[in-house]
Amino acid sequence: MAATDTATRTPVPTTGPSGGATRRKGRLLGRNPLGLLFSAPYLVFVLLVFAYPLVYAFYIAFHDFFFAAPGAQVDRPFVGLDNFASALSDPAVIRSFGNVGVFLLINVPLTVVLSMVLATALNRVVHFRTFLRVSFYVPYVTASVAIVGVWLFLFGGSGLVNEILGPLAPDPSWLISETWAMPTIAIFVTWKQLGFYILLYLAALQAVPKELYESASTDGAGAIRSFFSVTVPGVRPATVLVLLISTVTGANLFTEPYLLTGGGGPNGASASPVLIMYQKGLQQGQPDVASAIGIVLVALVLIIALLQNRFAGERD
Amino acid sequence: MPRRSTIRVRDTLAETKTSRGQAVLRGVVLAIGAIVFLFPFYYMVIGSLQAEPDPTVAGAFPNPSNLTFDNYVAIDSRINLLTGLVNSGIFTAGVLIGTLVFGMLAGYALAQLQWRGRGFTFALALLVQIVPFQLLMIPLYVLIARDYGLSDNYLGMILPFFINSTAVIIFRQYFLQLPKELFEAARIDGASELVLLWRIAIPLVRPALITVVLLTFIGPWNEFLWPFLVTKDAALQPLAVSLANYISTVAASTANPFGATLAGAVVLAAPAVVLFIVFQRYFISTNIGSGVKG
Secondary structure, three states: OHHHHHHHHOOOOOOOHHHHOOOHHHHHHOOOOHHHHHHHHHHHHHHHHHHHHHHHHHHHHOEOOOOOOOOOOOOOOEOOOHHHHHHHOOHHHHHHHHHHHHHHHHHHHHHHHHHHHHHHHHHHOOOOHHHHHHHHHHHHHOOHHHHHHHHHHHOOOOOHHHHHHHHHOOOOOHHHOOOOHHHHHHHHHHHHHHHHHHHHHHHHHOOOOHHHHHHHHHOOOOHHHHHHHHHHHHOHHHHHHHHHHHHHHHHOOOHHHHHHOOOOOOOOOOOOHHHHHHHHHHHOOOHHHHHHHHHHHHHHHHHHHHHHHHHHOOOO | OOOHHHHOOOOOOOOOOOOHHHHHHHHHHHHHHHHHHHHHHHHHHHHHOEOOOOOOHHHHOOOHHHEOOHHHHHHHHHHOHHHHHHHHHHHHHHHHHHHHHHHHHHHHHHHHOOOOOHHHHHHHHHHHOOOOHHHHHHHHHHHHHHHOOOOOOHHHHHHHHOOOHHHHHHHHHHHHOOOHHHHHHHHHOOOOHHHHHHHHHHHHOHHHHHHHHHHHHHHHHHOOHHHHHHOOOHHHOOHHHHHHHHHHHHHHHOOOHHHHHHHHHHHHHHHHHHHHHHOHHHOOHHHHHHHHHO
């Protein structure tokens, strides 16, 4: 950090806005038009990879869109809501929305409760702090594809989990049972992502005034009581964020049903909307219907997010 | 000035006098948590070394008579680990370069320069993070794989991830903490903005650089869906994609599919896990929290 030291020791003359007075011609673009140049690559990137595809998604969903050879002139007529109608009249699509609903009902509350409790415990711990932090974050930094391999082994018909449960093991086993496939995936994702949410809660806990805990303890509140009356309300902004991010991420579910349950099995019991989008759009060549599913899904997520914000957000 | 102590979370709340019972309860909760989080990784390594898959409880402990490296050879003969690692490396390096060069330029401009459109650009960087991928998946595929003809191409893989918006915001956050006077003075001395960025700003935000590298690395290295969509040629697939293809199709035809799968999993997981453990102290709440919350 030698650079820091020299830089901080150098006496720095304070100059006012007069520094840029000579550069009048740049005023139209602000005092440092170079900023625009520096940001130009990022702006082009956002335009190319986010803004344009976003508009294009709606175009595809409202037209009879199909894959054609590059450069070929094809007619893709406007079809109104036809693609939405054919998406929503497909039982597999409806089922996948139900599946992701089950997923979110398990994953989101579990994520909020576990990450809040573990972050609170971690925040107060004195020994093994680094070890604990690292072990909580490690699943988050590891590829889903790698961890799926272990879970297949652990939760297989004769895997370690069933071995331990003995007669209590579900039959058919976890990943091939219509009842258990989706909950198992929800638990997997909760476990995998929890570290990230613990990180968010740890940051939020630093902002809870220590005095609140002290006065709660003076009023005779125990650990449990002060958790509910100081910690939980104190980290509410983080909770809103965790709810939002876990819902949005959950709605994106693809890798886990694709690999853990062999493509959303059994009988589509764990198929997610994104998996259906992949099958319909890319495998069956109906990108227009797939795009319509995507738009419906995002609209639903938006509604859920607004409801969450309404019930968990600030109440002043 | 990025005094480490203020940037880093002061994780330790000064320990208030807590009862012994509480501390024990906390210890138990955390210990159970750590076991639940770490056990699958331990099991991944153990399983990858078993000659015969042993799913019994005894199989969770190393058994010298059942240890072998054959699984690594088996998986390598099916999916060519080296090719997969190189492809993952190219994909990740492309994203790292884009993010470090253009993301840093944007972060610097957002923090230290006054220009028209700055507020708009910052809002855009926040907004981009909540655009769900499922909405972009089909149009991006149509554009990149079909219209631009970039399927089975590193560029096509890298493009959607080229500049990480979270990184832009983290860079901005760090550059904001540098005093403006420092730059004004150098500007009067006639230094150009690029020189300022290179000689003054970057050396002062080295911790941010490491955080961004870590955070940006795990994205493409672990990414499955997008490279899976745009690479059909096995010689170009990142390891996550080739291992997934192995799991979903060929695993059944191998003598010890679990051993081979887990061996592949170890190879895929190791670089990210090792990088994370080495630099874990830069992977901390304030940095990343600010990136997510803005």
